[in-house]
Amino acid sequence: xxxxxxxxxxxxxxxxxxxxxxxxxxxxxxxxxxxxxxxxxxxxxxxxxxxxxxxxxxxxxxxxxxxxxxxxxxxxxxxxxxxxxxxxxxxxxxxxxxxxxxxxxxxxxxxxxxxxxxxxxxxxxxxxxxxxxxxxxxxxxxxxxxxxxxxxxxxxxxxxxxxxxxxxxxxxxxxxxxxxxxxxxxxxxxxxxxxxxxxxxxxxxxxxxxxxxxxxxxxxxxxxxxxxxxxxxxxxxxxxxxxxxxxxxxxxxx
Amino acid sequence: xxxxxxxxxxxxxxxxxxxxxxxxxxxxxxxxxxxxxxxxxxxxxxxxxxxxxxxxxxxxxxxxxxxxxxxxxxxxxxxxxxxxxxxxxxxxxxxxxxxxxxxxxxxxxxxxxxxxxxxxxxxxxxxxxxxxxxxxxxxxxxxxxxxxxxxxxxxxxxxxxxxxxxxxxxxxxxxxxxxxxxxxxxxxxxxxxxxxxxxxxxxxxxxxxxxxxxxxxxxxxxxxxxxxxxxxxxxxxxxxxxxxxxxxxxxxxxxxxxxxxxxxxxxxxxxxxxxxxxxxxxxxxxxxxxxxxxxxxxxxxxxxxxxxxxxxxxxxxxxxxxxxxxxxxxxxxxxxxxxxxxxxxxxxxxxxxxxxxxxxxxx
Numbered sequence: 001x002x003x004x005x006x007x008x009x010x011x012x013x014x015x016x017x018x019x020x021x022x023x024x025x026x027x028x029x030x031x032x033x034x035x036x037x038x039x040x041x042x043x044x045x046x047x048x049x050x051x052x053x054x055x056x057x058x059x060x061x062x063x064x065x066x067x068x069x070x071x072x073x074x075x076x077x078x079x080x081x082x083x084x085x086x087x088x089x090x091x092x093x094x095x096x097x098x099x100x101x102x103x104x105x106x107x108x109x110x111x112x113x114x115x116x117x118x119x120x121x122x123x124x125x126x127x128x129x130x131x132x133x134x135x136x137x138x139x140x141x142x143x144x145x146x147x148x149x150x151x152x153x154x155x156x157x158x159x160x161x162x163x164x165x166x167x168x169x170x171x172x173x174x175x176x177x178x179x180x181x182x183x184x185x186x187x188x189x190x191x192x193x194x195x196x197x198x199x200x201x202x203x204x205x206x207x208x209x210x211x212x213x214x215x216x217x218x219x220x221x222x223x224x225x226x227x228x229x230x231x232x233x234x235x236x237x238x239x240x241x242x243x244x245x246x247x248x249x250x251x252x253x254x
Numbered sequence: 255x256x257x258x259x260x261x262x263x264x265x266x267x268x269x270x271x272x273x274x275x276x277x278x279x280x281x282x283x284x285x286x287x288x289x290x291x292x293x294x295x296x297x298x299x300x301x302x303x304x305x306x307x308x309x310x311x312x313x314x315x316x317x318x319x320x321x322x323x324x325x326x327x328x329x330x331x332x333x334x335x336x337x338x339x340x341x342x343x344x345x346x347x348x349x350x351x352x353x354x355x356x357x358x359x360x361x362x363x364x365x366x367x368x369x370x371x372x373x374x375x376x377x378x379x380x381x382x383x384x385x386x387x388x389x390x391x392x393x394x395x396x397x398x399x400x401x402x403x404x405x406x407x408x409x410x411x412x413x414x415x416x417x418x419x420x421x422x423x424x425x426x427x428x429x430x431x432x433x434x435x436x437x438x439x440x441x442x443x444x445x446x447x448x449x450x451x452x453x454x455x456x457x458x459x460x461x462x463x464x465x466x467x468x469x470x471x472x473x474x475x476x477x478x479x480x481x482x483x484x485x486x487x488x489x490x491x492x493x494x495x496x497x498x499x500x501x502x503x504x505x506x507x508x509x510x511x512x513x514x515x516x517x518x519x520x521x522x523x524x525x526x527x528x529x530x531x532x533x534x535x536x537x538x539x540x541x542x543x544x545x546x547x548x549x550x551x552x553x554x555x556x557x558x559x560x561x562x563x564x565x566x567x568x569x570x571x572x573x574x575x576x577x578x579x580x581x582x583x584x585x586x587x588x589x590x591x592x593x594x595x596x597x598x599x600x601x602x603x604x605x606x607x608x609x610x611x612x613x614x615x616x617x
Binding site: 054074075084090091092094095099100104105106116118121 | 493
């Protein structure tokens with residue numbers, strides 16, 4: 001197998017007396033969709049937050065393309081090409097879809113007006129229409145505040161935002177949790193398209209069938225450690241559930 | 255007259271209910287045109303309704319007191335009285351757009367007025383005949399005093415994480431106290447005559463006071479910055495979801511400091527305008543300036559939790575209390591009726607904002 005694109009080694013993280021991660025390892029390879037699964041409290045979200053820069057690990061190392069990196073803020077992660085779709089979406093509900101897509105990376109007017117801080121709203125709206133179109137999202141009123149959109153559309157805006165800017169890895173924390181059947185299919189289609197663009201996608205999901213349908217590889221966390229890794233081919237839901245709940249020996253423990 | 259009614263509507267009551275009335279039908283097709291969508295969007299905001307209220311009030315007072323209310327003199331008086339408040343309300347709009355509040359503006363203005371006037375009176379000299387150098391120094395001191403208090407507010411809110419309500423309540427007391435200590439509670443009555451002349455100057459056929467022109471420029475600049483620039487976009491984004499703004503890489507703390515600094519600086523500028531209009535420091539005249547500014551911003555449709563704000567709304571929100579005050583005075587009622595009416599309008603504005611939010615969250 002190729003070298004990992006993103007690798008975490010021996011990550012420890014505790015909140016007070018709660019040990020969320022206890023020496024957790026994790027790998028993402030180029031051009032793959034890897035599902036990160038585990039029971040509630042296994043440490044999936046904490047791991048993603050550490051890799052995305054919103055939380056700092058107490059201990060452990062992170063490597064991107066073999067280089068040791070320190071991700072001390074989400075902004076640094078973004079500059080490294082790592083984007084995250086958060087469970088709580090992290091959109092500005094009073095702004096419209098285009099403003100959210102370009103938040104923090106606004107297109108400025110050319111020339112003097114741009115230097116004075118004037119936004120090129122038309123260019124951003126055009127870009128947003130294109131980005132949303134690629135996801136099959138039909139934002140009928142592109143100037144409507146995100147808060148006025150349905151849950152599915154909001155999710156699509158959040159996904160589109162990450163996909164548009166990621167160059168290496170996209171983390172998706174339960175991206176289809178709030179979605180209907182059609183939007184779920186679209187988001188999953190998008191995740192596949194991310195991979196086809198040469199970007200790795202990390203998907204947190206509780207939906208085992210969804211995981212088997214779309215992931216190339218599956219990594220299982222339990223009690224703050226990685227306990228198993230599976231190739232999608234040949235693995236069954238029973239095996240996954242058993243790994244999540246402690247039915248198999250811990251990796252490396254034997 | 256016969257009414258042509260589609261037969262389906264009669265047979266199917268649901269179709270009849272879903273069928274729009276002719277007016278609504280026309281409105282719907284109008285709202286899909288380019289101009290129509292702008293109008294429709296305008297009326298989905300508070301500002302448009304508040305403007306309707308303002309026009310109705312002016313019409314009503316003009317109707318009840320014909321030839322007294324909408325006179326050139328009365329309109330000009332109202333405009334001058336509103337000018338200073340408008341300048342602080344513009345800064346307050348940005349602060350409240352971030353989800354914060356600046357209670358200190360009125361007293362920062364008082365402080366800036368005192369320091370500015372005292373600088374111009376330095377060494378006990380009478381500055382009445384001073385030249386532009388002294389005037390510009392006074393302006394710089396007023397702006398600098400406001401800026402300093404604004405930066406302090408910003409640091410307290412953004413870095414020290416003191417809630418804005420308490421941080422600015424604290425600086426309110428400090429600015430007030432210092433202003434009284436520095437002035438011994440005595441108004442400073444000697445102001446360079448150049449400043450006084452500016453305060454009473456009029457342009458455009460001797461009709462429009464300079465202070466009104468200056469306040470309008472501040473408001474227009476504020477409106478442009480809030481709606482069309484990155485600074486305004488970040489201001490609204492922070493008020494809408496601070497965490498999202500932070501995750502998007504926006505330096506939230508620094509931006510908040512800039513917004514509070516701007517509010518303070520505008521309060522300093524308003525102090526200078528006040529000196530120009532009244533040619534004295536008017537120490538006892540600022541007790542309600544902060545609450546009036548906040549009321550104007552809220553009446554203008556700025557959301558109390560941030561994220562939604564327009565300077566146009568604020569401008570209308572500043573005018574409504576003034577129109578009420580002037581109208582009640584002309585009609586011979588006690589001017590305190592204004593306070594009653596403004597209170598009611600304020601509650602109504604917040605109530606409609608809540609309604610809109612609740613409707614939105616139900617989707």
